[in-house]
Amino acid sequence: MAATSLSISDLTFIWPDGEPLFEGVDLVLGQGRTGLVGLNGSGKSTLLRLIAGRLCPERGSVTVSGALGYLRQDLTISTGQRVDEILGIRSTRDALHRIESGAATEFDFDDVGGQWDIEERAVALLGKLGLAHIVAEPAQLERTIETLSGGEAVLLGLTAELLRDPDVLLLDEPTNNLDRVARERLYEVVAQFPGTLVVVSHDRELLDRMDIIAELRDGGVRLFGGNFTVYEQTVAAEQEAARAAFRDAKNDVRKQGRELVEARTKLDRRKRYGKKMFEQKREPKIVMGLRKMQAEESAGKLRNNHIEKLEEAKATLDEAEKALRDDREIRVDLPATRLYPGQDVIDLDDFPLACGPVVTLKVSGPERIALTGRNGIGKTTLLDAIAAQGPKVPSRTLPQRLDIFDESLSVFENVAHQAPHALPEEIRAQLARFLFRGADADVAAAALSGGERLRAALAMLLLAEPAPRLLMLDEPTNNLDLPSLAHLTQALASFQGALIVVSHDQPFLQQIGITRWVELTEEGLSTAPVG
Structure with missing residues (x-):
């Protein structure tokens, strides 16, 4: 297989309500495995949808070298469908069977192309992914699906994408609902995939099989060489340095603030002394006027110098604070x-x-x-x-x-319904422990991100x-x-x-x-x- 790549240039995406998600994102990925990580709501799944052409950017371009495969996180497979329909190979199989029976048209050869072994490949792939109990031989590809677990749906969807021989493969939370054996089979597929693979996942074991970690944060993408463990170590070292820089910047702001107060105190003393000398007329008026002008000029320079230093220290503090990551923890006493x-x-x-x-x-x-x-x-x-x-x-x-939510109600209201005898202030105090502080507790359940929904759901269960x-x-x-x-x-x-x-x-x-x-x-x- 030729070297494949995925190129994103100046990608900008804005939600219909006007809220920007990405602004001028640039990213180039060659062959290899990339894990895409970031906070819930940072846009991981949205970025995959943009790459796959399921969403249109406001500006910028996405270029994929070769065929693209895309396994969605919200994949749904309807029961009652034939297996070959789910795999997307029914028309190819029908054309193949007409050719074999001598009833083919010229279009059938176009449909088959070079996929003469599509049935055998499909059965082999299903077996490799642990789905031999669904289809064990080519004739069973015509059977309909009566029941399907979440994990089986994921594996069927993955099989469908792999049968397309993609050069670039996007996987969105592929280990969801997979049992241990199925995960190991998916890990093997990931290890053997020869093209460009981009994986969104929370599965540490899967992320530790990546060559590169791409972090989505604040609307941009940053690449880290190595697997997820290396990424964590790098971020931890950076955060230690950022915390030290934040402490230093905070101390410098305090220091510059004190020096500004001290300077202003000295200037006020000089001003009072000069006023006293002027009133007592101990020197000629012209000399005293010149000294007053020089003193005011000197005082202005001194004051402005300290103000500039304080503003610079505050700016440094702001930059240091931006480098700090939110490491808040849930603390619950139950x-x-x-x-x-x-x-x-x-x-x-x-x-x-x-x-x-x-x-x-x-x-x-x-x-x-x-x-x-x-x-x-x-x-x-x-x-x-x-x-x-x-x-x-x-x-x-x-x-x-x-x-478990009434989507039209706020987080606070949902929890209050489960704890009708609790006082409002008690509920808000407990919600703060689940990181819903102040106005965050009044956000409608329908507007919560995945991680926020989890915290709100835990609050509903544990505070009930x-x-x-x-x-x-x-x-x-x-x-x-x-x-x-x-x-x-x-x-x-x-x-x-x-x-x-x-x-x-x-x-x-x-x-x-x-x-x-x-x-x-x-x-x-x-x-x-x-x-």
Whole structure:
């Protein structure tokens, strides 16, 4: 494959409401793997959509050398479709079959082009990505999809893009909903892709497989050589230097302020002394007038000099402050969520799930359980069954889509509905701990970014009445930027009840202190302690 590249020149994008997102962005990427990172709302997915031609820029250009593939974050696949339709190869297969049967037209040869092995390639790719249970042979490409998990939809979408032989491939949160085995298969695809790959992800393991990290920040892009770990180390070193520069600049502003006050005090003394001499007429009037003029000129220069130094110090302080990143942390004190060892939480005995398995699950005390299993096995169904059966303690569930808000209400109003007996000032004080301070708490839920929705959802669950002593979280790290992931980890560290977490994010599960692993299989639940 020839060297491929992606070139962005003077890219400017403005939202319909007039809010600018990108202003004059320039970026050139050659062959290799690039991880695109940034805060929620910084424009990562929007930039991919601009590159893919799904959005039009206000100004500037995007140039892609070769064919482009694009796996969207919000990919939806309708059940009832044929597999070859989802993969985008039905017309090619139909043309191929007409050629083989002798009923071809000249257009059929154009449709097939050089893709004589498209069926075999499709089946091989599906098998490589762990979807052999959907299609194991070419004839099964005609089958319709009856049910599909979120992870299977992602893998089918990826297969469709890879079948197009892209030279430039854009992946937006490709590990969302993927189980551990599927993630490893995707990592292998990423490692073997020969062209230009751009990945938006919160998955540290995936980002550590990148050659370059491109950071979106304040409407611009900055490139860092190396993987995500190297990027973090670089940013940490820069932040240490920025904090030192900020402290120095702050001290200099104080120093220049003191010197300006001292200078003004001295000038006032001189002025009073000169006035006294003038009134006492101890020298000729012309001499005293000349001295007064010289004194005023000298005083003006001195005062202006100190003012300039103070303004320069303030400007330096402003620049130093801009270099500092927002590292605010969620700090929550939730004593009402506490559970004690041995306290009964869940007692599910030989319960048949709608998806097939019969499960038994007992949870006691402040256990932290990681619920795992292949995509489509029924983990979300199990959480729904636990909630429907009624745990023995107050519980709350965080769904994958974070769709627990009344979108027309503010963050404050949504939380207030869950805690009707709490005083407004108590709610606002608690929301501040979730980083919704002042007017931020009055923003409508519909206007929140992904990371803000997560914090607001956590506030709704943890501040609800009665306080939850069991939290069930369904893929909580999907679509989170890394600061938001840190916020989630901080909040869960403060939670003193029981946790059941559906997630394939191993580092996250380790950070929140999982005490037991539970895997859902076709036969039921198997459990293993952490160790």
